[in-house]
Amino acid sequence: xxxxxxxxxxxxxxxxxxxxxxxxxxxxxxxxNLFHQNRRLIQTTAPQITAGTQLQMLSGVGLDGLLQPVSxxxxxxxxxxxxxxxxxxxxxxxQAGWTKLANALKQRxxxxxxxxxxxxxxxxxxxxxxxxPLANTLADTPYRAYVQLGLARVPNTxxxxxxxxxxKVWAGRMDPAGWNSLYAYFGERQDTAAADRTAVKSGCAPxxxxxxxxxxx
Numbered sequence: 001x002x003x004x005x006x007x008x009x010x011x012x013x014x015x016x017x018x019x020x021x022x023x024x025x026x027x028x029x030x031x032x033n034l035f036h037q038n039r040r041l042i043q044t045t046a047p048q049i050t051a052g053t054q055l056q057m058l059s060g061v062g063l064d065g066l067l068q069p070v071s072x073x074x075x076x077x078x079x080x081x082x083x084x085x086x087x088x089x090x091x092x093x094x095q096a097g098w099t100k101l102a103n104a105l106k107q108r109x110x111x112x113x114x115x116x117x118x119x120x121x122x123x124x125x126x127x128x129x130x131x132x133p134l135a136n137t138l139a140d141t142p143y144r145a146y147v148q149l150g151l152a153r154v155p156n157t158x159x160x161x162x163x164x165x166x167x168k169v170w171a172g173r174m175d176p177a178g179w180n181s182l183y184a185y186f187g188e189r190q191d192t193a194a195a196d197r198t199a200v201k202s203g204c205a206p207x208x209x210x211x212x213x214x215x216x217x
Contacts, residue, residue: 048171049150055164060115060138060145063124068138070113072164078185079111081158083149085118086126090173091155095130097179098157102132105186115141117151159185 058070073079082098084091102112114137116123123139126132141151150156157170159182168185170178 048153049148049156049158049166049169051166051168053148053166055148055160055166058145058148058164060141061120063120063127063134063137063139065120067142070138073160073162075162078159078161078167079113080105081113081115081149081156081160083115083117083151083154083156083158085116085154086122087118088154094155094157094174097174099131101179101182104183108186110186112136113138115139115145115149115151117141117146117154157182 055072058072059067060070062068080101082102084094105112114127114132116126116137116139118126118140120139123137124134127134127137138145141149146152149158153171155172157174158166159168161167170182174182
């Protein structure tokens with residue numbers, strides 16, 4: 001009799017355990033759904049950087065974990081800020097174009113600053129994979145920079161002029177017209193930049209920065 005009584009209790013206990021596990025997974029799924037909904041809401045209502053914004057005291061965390069101030073452009077100079085997230089599909093679509101542009105601007109002595117909204121380790125892995133200079137990258141920036149750069153909404157390609165005034169913002173996934181517009185701000189055409197760099201690498205055409213002919217190898 002004791003054995004017969006134990007069997008139903010054992011089966012009943014297992015059924016209760018299964019129901020509890022199902023309930024736990026249901027709660028977890030609901031919490032994940034709420035997290036994604038809250039994130040979308042934050043992104044929708046978060047400030048979005050626009051032309052005319054005046055950047056002040058911009059700083060961020062370098063990949064060495066130290067807080068780094070960002071020097072804003074002096075009179076007559078510009079620099080480009082690229083805001084991204086390693087897990088962002090639009091950022092990944094832009095990456096090849098960003099790399100090409102950054103290489104072209106490097107030849108001209110134009111600084112490109114990469115700013116990730118993700119933690120250091122995730123950002124470092126992404127940078128190493130895509131050849132992004134670690135010294136020119138900030139990750140998981142403090143709140144002030146996060147708001148100023150609109151990091152809740154990535155990607156942004158931000159042209160900053162003298163004194164830290166934002167001159168132009170290309171938001172989201174870039175199309176051919178956007179890339180051509182971006183290159184035009186630096187007096188170039190997208191379809192000729194790569195050809196010019198190839199000529200510099202292999203022959204004696206003038207490079208993008210206008211350096212003297214003796215630098216040609």
